[in-house]
Amino acid sequence: MPAAKPAPKKEEPKKEEAKPALAEAAPEAKSAKPEKKREKKHKEEKGVHAMYKAEGDKVSRARPTCERCGPGYFMGDHHDRFTCGHCGFTRYKRS
Numbered sequence: 856m857p858a859a860k861p862a863p864k865k866e867e868p869k870k871e872e873a874k875p876a877l878a879e880a881a882p883e884a885k886s887a888k889p890e891k892k893r894e895k896k897h898k899e900e901k902g903v904h905a906m907y908k909a910e911g912d913k914v915s916r917a918r919p920t921c922e923r924c925g926p927g928y929f930m931g932d933h934h935d936r937f938t939c940g941h942c943g944f945t946r947y948k949r950s
Contacts, residue, residue, distance in 0.1 A: 918930055924941050924944075
């Protein structure tokens, strides 16, 4: 025999609380200040061109390749380490 489903709980009506007079005056004070317009930070677009450096006629790799995955898997360059996004291998930079 299937288990009986519990009856749904009844919601009690919420009581409205009296708001203090100071809370009503606060939004008016905020609207009096001029809004500051902030410029959006544009992230630098990364792509294959960021992985290589062209010097004259020679092209060199800007980042190291993963030791586990082999050539073709570049490691992410963080402030204190290089990390492979494919296998998770991490090589720490020397201080």
